Amino acid sequence: MTKQQSRTQILKKRSKKKEKSIWFSIFMWLFILLFLAVIAGCAAITAGFFYLSRELPQINTLNDYRPAIVTNVFSDDGRKIGEFYKERRIVMPLSDMPADLINAFVAAEDSRFREHPGIDIKSIIRAFIKNFKAGTIVQGGSTITQQVTKSFLLTPEKTYERKLKEAILAYKIEKKLSKDDILFLYLNQIYLGHGAYGVEAASENYFGKHVKDLTLAECAMLAGLPQAPSRYSPFHHPELARQRQVYTLNRMKEEGMISNLEATEAMGAKLNIKPRKNWFIERVPCYTEHVRRYVEKKYGKEMLYTQGLSIHTAVNIELQKIARTAVNKGLLALDRRCGYRGPVKNIPALQIEDFSRAISEKLNGSRPIKGEIYKGVVLKVDDHNKISHVRVGNVTGIIRLASMAWARKPNPEISYKYAGIKKPSQALKTGDVIYVKVLEEMTGEKQYEFTLYQEPIAQSALLSIEAETGHVKTMIGGRDFKDSQFNRAFQSRRQPGSAFKPILYAAALDKGYTPASIIIDSPVVFEDKLNDRVWKPNNYAHKFYGPTLFRQALIKSRNIVSIKILQDIGIDYLIGYAGKLGITSPFPRDLSIALGSSGVSLFELTKAYSVFSNLGYLIEPVFITEIYDRDNTLLESPKLIRKKVIDMGTAYLMTNLLEGVVQAGTGQRVKALNRPAAGKTGTTNDLHDAWFMGFTPRYTTGVWVGLDQSVPIGRRETGSRAASPIWLDYMQDALEGKSVREFTVPEGIIRVKIDAETGLLPNAQSKNTVFECFKQGTEPTQHTPRPDEVFSTEELFKEGF
Template sequence: MAKIKSKSEVLKQRSKKKEKNIISSLFKWFFILLILTGLLGCAGLAGLYYYLSQDLPKINTLEDYRPSTVTNVFSDDGRKIGEFYEERRIVIPLPEMPDNLIHAFVAAEDSRFREHPGIDILSIFRASLKNFKAGTIVQGGSTITQQVTKSFLLSPERTYKRKLKEAILAYRIEKKFTKDEILFLYLNQIYLGHGAYGVEAASENYFGKHAKDLNLAECSMLAGLPQAPSRYSPFRFPDRAKQRQIYVLNRMKEDGLITNIEATAAIDLKLDIKPRKNWFIERVPCYTEHVRRYVEKHYGKDALYKQGLQIHTAVNIELQKIGRAAVNKGLIELDRRTGYRGPLKNIPALKIEAFCAQISEELDNRMMEKGQVYQGVVLSVDDENSVTNVRAGNFKGIIKFETMSWARKPDPKLAYYETKIQKPSQVLKSGDVILVKVVNDSVEDNLLEFTLEQEPLAQSALLSIEAETGHVKTMIGGRDYKNSQFNRAYQSRRQPGSAFKPIIYAAALDKGYTAASVIIDSPVVYEDTKRDFTWKPRNYKETFFGPTLFREALVKSRNIVTIKILKDIGIDYIIDYARNLGIHSDISHDLSIALGSSGLSLLEIINAYSVFSNLGYLIEPVFITKIYDRDQNLLETSKLIRKKVIDMSTAYIMTNIMESVVKSGTGWRIKALKRPVAGKTGTTNNLFDAWFLGYTPRYTTGVWVGLDQEAPLGKGETGSRAASPIWLEYMKNALEGKPVRTFNVPEGIVFAKIDAKTGLLPTEESEKTVFECFKEGTVPTEFSPKSDTASDTEDLFKQGI
């Protein structure tokens, strides 16, 4: 018989069952909630991943790596003369980096680089603890892979959002690239201070060598920089840089990458660390800046500063040096002819020591270099022994009186040779702060020998073009590019004076004149009724010479004859003629252009003269010969562009006449070249501008001298005196060792004997005869008149008829 359960037992059983159902239900809902939470978490993480990764850059192959790199500029023989960049980076392959360099960076920045998948959890956890304790981000746990993402794929901000993005991208990069490829990216991208990005640029910056040539000590010095390049700069903080170097070497030793002996030797090795030379300033800055403007205009700033163009130019470094030396020498000689303008300032005796200490600090304990100019202070003047005692920094020396005899007081009313100084005290006194140049390492009593110097006031420009090719070999835009970046050879527009006359005479030859044509050099007056202006032009020495041969008029630079020729052939014709010769600047529509009154650039007028040198052909000047992109694709190459603009015979006759300018005219100083040369001087009113334009069969070269503020250069400072010596100095050195060439005589030129006075065929009564060159068919057919007729002509001139 079944046992009947009591009511209480039934209730207990029901209660237990209910509890089981509740627990089971709770567990089931908890499990469901857990799954939902997990799904929501995954969805959240997926959403976060999508949110963080949607704007991440993509780099799938090394071909996608296109960082900003340096644009290089080269001379005609392939030497680097300049570079342009926003980030100075030179990308090199990993095999060109020494093993010690790679090991040093890995040991210092990420010793587990070969083991982790792009993110080092242990490093991140360690850094997070330190950041939590500090309450801010004070340390990162970045791997080399993460530093790659930070350096060229992401912004450098230090936030957790950026760190998450960095981790995602680092993981992607590890999947796409090998460890060596990641090192290639890292070592070419990382910033290492003083404008250097990547190990190659940094190696050049600090050690003046390629990365492949670095030793262990240098490798470890570079590897210590990524943490804080400015703080550990070897230039600014050598002691801090040394401590970082030691840290890197110890890390390499601990990782078994080098031995203790190697580490010790590297620590003890004294490194030659010096700032990288600024090629842009030291070699051909004016030329390089001209190239920069062209490339920026035609290819844009991004290509110029970021895309690593390779620009090859026509400039010759040796000729550029010769040109700069010639300009400096000529300006110093001109400046000394005008006298000494006095010391920079005068300081009391009590301040001399402090002044010298400042100069010594600027010298940074370096020895003074022979030929360089420094500031010094006069200690005493010894008239009895004709010396001046000078101190420059910590160095003492003397100035001998015979080397400062030029230092007369400027007087615009006197010629430079009319006043002399008798003793040094007429020029200097104790406390004078002056410029001195070191000429000898030492004289008696271990004193240096100095010469008195002063900064020239005048400026000069020089430009030289290779005749057959149009390649611009030399361009000097001013005395010192560091003080003034204005390019006076290209940007400046100055009056050429008589240097413009050959253009008028060439035009006249094409209008029927010959080298033997006679023009009367007599007073003329031109009235401008519209402007109520009367013009009475004069020759340079205010003398009139009567009947003058065409050749002689140009050789002697006769103003009146030139004006008469211009009036005869027409102003419009001359302006059009000048345009054909490559002159594009504005030209005044009046007779004053016969005297070179319209401003032209040195390049323009050299272009015009080159037409004579090239027998009537205008050759477009070439500054840039080739431009390659970063992948060595040719973007641009120069072509020889020749355009015939005047007749060959006209060009040759002009050359022949301008040879006479050198042989017997205003260009007489150029005879010292002892080679066939043609040219013309130019001097403007009030001696504001002095020119010499000349050419040999090899080079067409021009020189301008003047003051930027357009003031007189000094008494007698004409183109012959101020400009032609610079031209001569340049050409003499530029042509040294080169064979002598003569000007070719083209077909259509004939030579005939003429009367040197009348320009007609000579007779027995002719006092002097010369051979003159003519275009075929233009030789005179008439004979010179009898002497009484010639006398009648002279009498009429003397009477002003």
């Protein structure tokens, strides 16, 4: 081999080595780049994972699951009276849910739930292809685990970022929780329409029962809702809801969860779908609303509406019903005494058919129900037979004159003793659109018997406190909570009139007066030189009665005597005394407060009267007895606050005096209670407000009647006529079946025979003597002068007698 050839071979070898070296370098660089790309990709994925995970909730155990749940309010016997919530959710353990319900949701929403790790790749690919073709997200392909995550994510939009977050959270949940735990979260968290979150709330919403009591057909109906709760609502779209139910049952059959026979029977089962009761409106709405305001103010909205408090109250549902009935009866009677304000309108005869057809459509094929109120039209007025023919939708009936004799035209100049109308045409005519109440459906005929109905315009409030405990058992804040949520028992401030006088008289007893003190009932005139005004107060009957016993002045509610007592004891003293009894409303510093001219609430006045029945002790009224949080930890349990504010003897003397009001004074209607009772009427100037405040050894109860506009209630509608019948009706039913109790007489009270005309000890010639109660040491020691003894009037009735 020549040198040239050898050199050539060497060069070729070197070239090959160089070529290999270049390819090796390229390969190495590519490997390095690929390695770096993988690292970068992993870093990016990791960064993306942590970026998307940074705001995701942490659910490591079921203890981390703290959803918004319902706050419940209960009566004194544990019955539910109200609910407060943002999301109506009642969390139930999986063990309380029927297997058919769990299987129904799995079959309808995620049949591979037990197999996949939280993300179903097949479903995702299928959904991706459909979304790609559509150019937008039209299908989610979510598993049950992913659906659980949806409610924990803050944003509701359908984006790929959200889907990635769902997948990440689903993966995390599957790692931390079992399949049963995930089902627990899902079935309690999912929205199922009409404000119901979770299967328990939905079961109550649609079927009025607990989820544990659901049938297979009902389970399948609920399981069909998650896809579109509003579209498949059993209330609004029953046929679409049934189609989803059938789909769910078929899926359960295909998955081997139920037999063909079970599916067929469930498809044919008739479901009793009915709206859930509105506890707030149906039970004790005014009381519940009062509780709501208190809890929201003390604990905040978030606590009230999301943290599932259990609020136990002092209200008694039966007493509340009794009070509602008494108030409605009293207001209806008042309204009828004031006369008929006329029809809603009058329509021509040609429009009667169209009007009746419209009413019939509103009735939706149902017939009028006995006791209910409906709008109707007068077809004919028959004075000869004393009946009026009325049509309500497709139903006709009559109104007898006897049931509408009250329907005279309102006239404040006519006495309330006016007998009423003599023939139907005095109130009605053909074409009148009126409200009627169904009395009876005539046997064997299609006609009904109605009575003319008129919605009362007056309002009333009633509040009743249990003596020993201070528990507020009843509170009515107005005629109808649906029409007005204003609480006239607590929020309103109205003039109490003479119902305030017992506060004044109690203050006087503590200032040295006795039930036998004499005060001169004579005209007085007060001049306000600054405002150039003259005030000439008068008694209700516009008469003056001369020397008057303290007891008689209260029993007969004498205004002039009350003013003179206030002049004597002082305005500031009375205001301070009222404050001790729990009245916190402001008072003007003038003598008119003796006549109840300063506004107070029914709650305040009832609270003040309870001091008399509790022998001088003020027991703070209790609305809420206990509050528990969602973990059943006691948050609040008010202790009995019992504070002595006035002398026991004074309290008993006031009780005894107010018993006299019932027996012989303005409260005599209440004698029909046939039990020991004490009370006082109240009527303001121009008859704007009517009150009756009274108590028995068990309950202190106050009633107010008036109009929100502060205008006259009606002719002669005093506290005795407008308010005390409501009080009496309530107390009669509230005390029915309960033993009779007597008022307790404390030590230091004595009974002494006195002359009923002078208030002194009687002499042999005294014609009218009575036994009077005194605090020991305050009884009279002087005898009534004999006729042969000479005393001037001024000497006889000077201060001290």
